[in-house]
Every structure is written in structure tokens, then in C-alpha cells.
Amino acid sequence: MPAASTEASAPVAGALEPEAPSPLPEPLSPGQPAYRRMSLALFAAGVAAFALLYSTQALLPAVSADFGVTASAASWTVSAATGALALFVLPLSALSERFGRRTLMTVSLTVAVVLGLLVPLAPSLESLVALRALQGAALAGVPAAAMAYLAEEVRPRALIAAIGLFVAGNSIGGMSGRIVTGWAAQFGGWRVGLAAVGVLALIAAVAFRVLLPRPRRFTPAPVSPKALATTVRGHLANPLLRRLYAIGALFMTVFGAVYTMIGYRLTEEPFGLPPGVVGSVFLVYLVGTVSSGSAGKLVERLGRRGALYLAVVTTAAGLLLSLSTSLSAVLLGLVLITAGFFAGHAVASSAVSRTATTGRAQASALYQSSYYIGSSVGGTLGAIAFHSGGWAGTVALGLLAVTGVVSLTAYGSWAARVAARRGLVVATGGR
Template identity: 60%
Template sequence: MPAEREPASAGDPAPAPAPIPAQAAAQDPATAAAAPARHARGSAGYRRVNLALFLAGCATFAMLYTTQTLLPQLSGSFHLTPAQASVSVSVATGALALAVIPVSMLSERVGRTRIMTVSVFAAALLGVLAAFAPDFGTLVALRTLQGVALAGLPATAMAYLAEEVEGTSLGAAMGLYVAGNSIGGMGGRLVTGLAGDLGGWRTALLTVGLVALGCAIAFRLLVPASRNFRPAKESPRALASTLRAHLADPTLRRLYLLGMLFMAAFGTVYNYLGYRLLAEPFGLPEAVVGAVFVIYLAGTFSSAAAGRMVGRFGHRTTLWAAAAVTAAGALLTLPDHLAFVVPGLIVLTGGFFAGHAAASAAVGLRATHGRAQASALYIAAYYLGSSLGGPLGGVAFHDAGWPGAVVFVLVLCALAALAAARLLPSAATRPVRAAAPRAAVRA
């Protein structure tokens, strides 16, 4: 595949994770007319873009949480508490959170396909090496590096789509990319559960790493070279100024906090659920415990429902409802019977995805400039919730069992409801103004 083309002319930098082709809109008509054609639905290039990013998304999110299903095995192999074993998950998500902003800035200078290719290949190779880690410390170090490598895809893929896909076809392309993310997250856990049950945690990590490497090779062969990428003209100082402006806005800060709290609650439940289901009175095999992650599909429906609810009732009411539903789902998992646990997980998963969808959408509406940086900050906060909330939830689970983990989740949901209550009262619903006024976010 040819390397990314040198720009024929300089333009405004495209947003990193924002699914809006702002670069094309910012160009003058003469430049826009001369720009290479974008991939439209039905074209061979469009199909290649979709399949390439679908596979890369699957690989990325399969690898990010690949040890989550294996935590009980890691505890047994290395004599770790649940909280200690969960570090193998939290270091990857934490490293991604810290790296996503600098990597998104780097992609503005060196190109989208180059960053994505390096990201998915490096992460896959590190995943294969992790299967041979001689001790837990080495495994944690490799997972940390893997998290840094994985930051290259969510930081860059949406910007690539916004630049290379024709406007009326962008929504469908973005939807398929997001589907790849969710299918990878769910499928990775299913594969590790089955492979771990058959051959142990090393076999599971090796299987996922090799599958991801295959996806990386296919991505490299399929992804079309960038035709509309323009290197950023903004200096790092200007980008840092934009980040500071977003962090100075109290509404955006609360939205970032909401993403962090929802993810911490969700990560706590799924990190330690395996320990509970493997033990008595359940005593389920690991392959069956891994299959529990099929419940992720509930998030597909609740995310769409959250969008409709926002349109009717506004962000604040939707976020309140999401926090309440997440808490109700956690409470339902308390009885020691699958007739309660499974429905409870479905309810909790639906509440989490609804809250995540509403909060992330509100970020895009609130920020009228620097949307790429605003979205990158949300992604960083979201994954920090996983990396910080997981170990803290593990302490609660270790000290007080499953009821302790549920109490921890309920506290997080209460904080989320409080943040939502202060998020969008009348005056705060108005977005931060850029050069031109925009419609207010509905309260």
C-alpha cells in the first residue's frame, strides 16, 4: 500500500476523534473542489475502508480487556488478590487514557494510516509476548506498553473516516466502526474464556494476540492511503491552550466525571463477576463465565434508546435515569441465583451504555471549538475510570465480598446522579461560544 500522500495544500487540521468532517468544511471552495474524491457508499474504496477499520476495531478492543475474563486464573497462578490481578486490566486502560491525547496530536502531524498501522501491529505483537511473561510484573509491563500502543486507534480512526468518507456515507461507516469496537470487546472476552478454560491463561492470551495480528495484517492490506489528510498547522502550545479551555469549563468537567464514574462502576462489576460465578454456589466453568459477556449486546439497544430519550427529555434526565438503572441492575445481582444475576447484568449494562452515550454526545454539543480535543479528554477520563475504579472496587470485593462490590457501585451511581443534577441547570446548558453562536444543549 502506498504511503500517505504529501498534501497539495495546507488546510485546517481535521478533528481527531470527532465524527464531523470539519476539515472539508473549513476549506475554501476552490480547495474543496480540487480535493481528491472521498469514498462513497457502494464504492470499492468504501468497502475497503469499512472492512479495514472494522477489523482494526475488533482487534483493538479484544486486546484492551483480554485479561478481564482471566483474572481468577491470574490470581491462582501468581497468588494475587482480585484487586492485584485487576491491575493487568487497569494498567492497559490507564496507559491508553494517558496516551490518547498526545497520540491524537501526533496523528495530526504524521498521518492517520501510519499511526493506526503502527498501533495495531505493536499492540498485537505485545499481546503475543504477554502470553510468555515469566511473572506478573512482566505481564503488567507488557500490558502497559500495549495500552500505549492501543491509543493510536481510537485517537485516529474517527478522524480518518471524517476525512476520507463522503459526508452522506459517513454515518454508516462510523456505525460499522463502532460495531467493530463492541464486537471486539465482546468477542475477545468470549475467546479468552473458552481458550482459558481449555488451555489456561497463556493459551488465551496467545490466541487473542495471534487473531489480532491477523487482523493487523488484513488492515494493512485493505486500508486505502489517506487522500485528504493535511498536516496540522497549530502548534503544540495552541493545542494545549484548547485543552486548558475545555478543562476550565465546569460543564465539560462534569461530563468527563460522568464518563469516569459510569466506567468505574461497569468495570468493577465485570472485573470481579468471574470470581463470583466460578465459586460456590454457582461453580460455573470458565467458558460459561466468558459467555456472560454476550450481555454486552444490551448496550446496543440502550445506546439507541438513550439518544431518543435525550431528544425528548434532555441530557440531565437521561443521565439521571441511566445512573438509576445502573444502580438497580447492581442491586439485582445480589441474590445467589442466576435468575437474578443475569437480568441484573442486562439492566446494569443497559444503564451504563445509555449513560456513556448521553455523556459523550453532550461533550460534542457543549464544545463548539476544538471538538477533537474535547472528545479526547472524554476518552481519557472514561478509561481512567476503568483503571482507577477497578482496583478500588477490587478492594471492596476482597474485604466484603460481592455485597461490598455492589455498595461501591451504588456509591459511584449516586455520585453520577449528583454530577448530572448539577450538569445542566438552565444557564449551564448553553454551550461555550466560539466565533458563531450555536443552539443550546437541551436541559
């Protein structure tokens, strides 16, 4: 009888044992259909987000003329959007942990596109700046979730290439938005230009939603302000992550200053270019598409620090060349600035994703926040520098920023050597 009782109870005990969690699917690799769909979807998301984010940048001279304001005042239509994005990217990254990367990106793009169709109706500069700030806050969900999505779904060896393609979509979006607004504004005014980029973003957002595969390796987590603060403190305590955040901000300071003020530079003498032609100048963004996509190969050949040094030298050379009064020299300078910036950005952002082993969404969000603070600061300070010293003032600001990148990268090399020596001393018992 006791034996029978034991046998009868055995299955019950087994049933009460917790089931082993099912293993996560293998991450995606290049060549797989789902990887291609994911790449195209995030490329489309980058196009939509960055076409909207910088939609007023090529139109600043026209906005200044229509509202009768200075370049510094008009530049707030760009800085408000990038500044709001910087503020909201971290809290939205926390929401992506709870509701999912795909859901957050979809909602963010939907709200941003709706606002993009309302922006052309703004009756005053103040209302335009307010709408642009709301748009920037909505767009924060895209970079907040995209990097974490890639880090979860893609094999580590393919991560730099995948992030490079997303950054390439950013560059295509920034370029196409400026070209579309420039030519549309030349024939119908800046409001028509903004409406045209809103339609472009709508098409790209629909393509994103249709193409993006459902996440296979995402595990929802509760939103906890305390846990978020702990994760953020942990990332900010990491010296390498702090340097990468600062490098992203400094690179974007250069880029924000140059591209916020280049429209004024090219519409004034000795160039006097019309809005459509100024918008077409942003075709140099194609160079950024190539340089960001090749960032992985640069890192393989030169190492992360070597790739950053090459990006700095390229950017600085472009800044100096842009001082010329020759249009061809200025355009070549923009090519070099763009190539250097996008290469540096792709290297730094992918290094963040690889360095953070936990809380990747927050690590990427902190990078994005620093990055867009750099854009906002660069646009504002670039306008001030342009007013006080002309284009040479803007270039001086850019050179100061790239000097900061060199200093941080060199310090990182020195710190690594010191840590290696200390490790050797410990390993050999101080001998």
C-alpha cells in the first residue's frame, strides 16, 4: 500500500516542478530572409525619422525671411526637435522594455508623421517651434528602441554592419528630407516643402511597419523607475561608456553646427544659390551612407580607436576646406565632414551596444541622448558663432569639438595601457 501511494504521488510531484524556460531562437545572420526584411524595415524607419527631424534645416533662410527673424531664432525649429528627442529618448527606452521595441517604434513614427502633416500649418514661429518640439519627443522612440532591437535580434559579429545600415537610413532620410523641402520650397514656399516631407515620411513609416519582423528574442520587463535609475547609474559609472557618449555628442556638435548654418552660407555671397540648389547640396549625405555602412570594415582593419582617429582627421580636413570661397572646394569639404561624421557615429554607437552587457536599451538611449544634445547645442552655438564670426566662427566651433574627440580617444588608449600594466603587475605578484 505505501508503495502504491508513492507511485501515485510521483507524477503529481513532477507536475509541480517549474518548466525549464524554452531557449531563445538563434539571432539573425546576414543572408537570412528575416535579416533582410529587418534591415530594410529599419532603413525605412531611419528615412522617416530623419526626414522629419531635420525637415526645417534646409528651409531656415526662408523661415527667417517669412517671419522676419534672425538665423539664431529660426535655428530653434531644429534645436527644439533635437533637444526634445534628447530628453525623451531615455524614458521611452524604458517603455520599450515593457511594451516592446517594435510597438514603440510604430507608435512613435505614427505620432511624428501626424505632427509632420500639421507643422506646415503653424501660424507663427513660436507655434512652429512648439510643434517641432513635440515631433522631436515623438521621434525619440525610434532611436530609443532600434539599437536595442538590433542588439537583441542580430548576431554580435553582424551588429556593426546592421547598425551601419540603420545609420545609412538616417543619412538617406536626412538627405531626402532636405532635398524634397528645398525644391518644393523653391516652387511653393517653405510650408509646401514641409508638407512634402510629411508625405515622404508617411510612405516610409508604412513600409517600416509592413516589413519589420516580430521580435523573437525580446522578453518584456516591468517598468521600474528605481531599476531604471540603477541601470543608468551603472552605465554612467562605466568610463568607456562615458567616453563614447561624449564622443557621440562632440561629433554631432560639428554636424549640427555645419548643416544648420550651411544654408545661410550658400544663399549669401559669393555663392547666392537658390533654395532648390541648396537643398540638392545635401546629396552629399550619400557619402555618409557609404561611410557608415563600411564602419565595420574600418574597425576590423584599424581597431575602434584607429577608426575614430581616421573619422576625426577626415572631418577636420573637411572643415578647413569649407573655408574656401570656391563652391567646389566647399562641397568637397562637406563631403569629407559628412564621411567623417557618419563613420565616427557608427563606430561609437556600435561600441556602446557591444560594451553594455545589461540594460542595452538604456545604454543606447544614453548615447542617443548625448548625441542629440550635441545636435541641439551644435545648431544653437553654430548660429551664434556664425553671427559673431561668419562661417569661420562655425568652423572654429567644429574644430574645437573634434579636438575633444581626439583627446577622449587618446585618453582611452592611455587608460587601457595603464590598466594592462596594473593587471600584469598583479599577475606577476608585483615583480
